[in-house]
Amino acid sequence: MKLRIVVTLKNGVLDPQGKAIQHALGSLGFDGVADARVGKLIELDVADDTSDEAIDQMCRKLLANTVIENYRVERQDSVA
């Protein structure tokens, strides 16, 4: 079973990498970039009988820092 875990910074958490991208795009002549935020995408191939509970635990224990990050689990077959 293929999963996509999307980890993004919570609103209000400073994102220097995003700011750097925003400024770099401006320097390259791309105007009108109002904001840029950077997150992580983790693609996992797990056993088909893996429970939702286990997947949630993986995210909480390792993949996301829930103090500053949100995470979302997308099943690959539900993604275009």
Place this chain on the structure above:
Amino acid sequence: MKLRIVVTLKNGVLDPQGKAIQHALGSLGFDGVADARVGKLIELDVADDTSDEAIDQMCRKLLANTVIENYRVERQDSVA
């Protein structure tokens, strides 16, 4: 206009960060993780009149290294 740029490593390119995640999940007792790959997710807020051409150029010039990475542009309103 909100965009989501998904940047992933091409198949065949080694992904040490993904391997580290795979092994760490195993050490934590999550069995059956066959593979893990890590990518980037860049959320951009651009002017509504930004052309597809300009978005493509942003990806090629700054956001993705097209030698080793693929990128995909998703319009936020088409994402659940």
